[in-house]
Amino acid sequence: ASSICRGLVPSKNIPNRDFAINGAVFSVNNDCVFEVxxxxxxxxxxGDSFLxxxxxxxxxxxxERNAAWLRKRYPWCGCADRMGIG
Incomplete structure (x- = not known):
């Protein structure tokens, strides 16, 4: 099951604010996306309060909804199974 919220934070770590991942979100403009x-x-x-x-x-x-959509949208890919979200 997938659990990386916004492609940045594992769901279970949200309350702890102790771990995040950069580089898991891809775009045609990676430089800008990675900086944001x-x-x-x-x-x-x-712990900024505006978030x-x-x-x-x-x-x-x-x-989970996003992973289900990806599996339905790209059934030929099979990447969901390899990523552990299938």
């Missing part, structure tokens, strides 16, 4: 992600991660780790974070349960449900 770095700023978001910095705010997350510093409205989901609960771990809400984040997990969101990532």
């Amino acid at each position: 992600c770095a700023h978001w991660i910095s705010s997350y780790l510093l 409205r974070l989901a609960t771990p349960e809400e984040a997990f449900a969101h990532t």
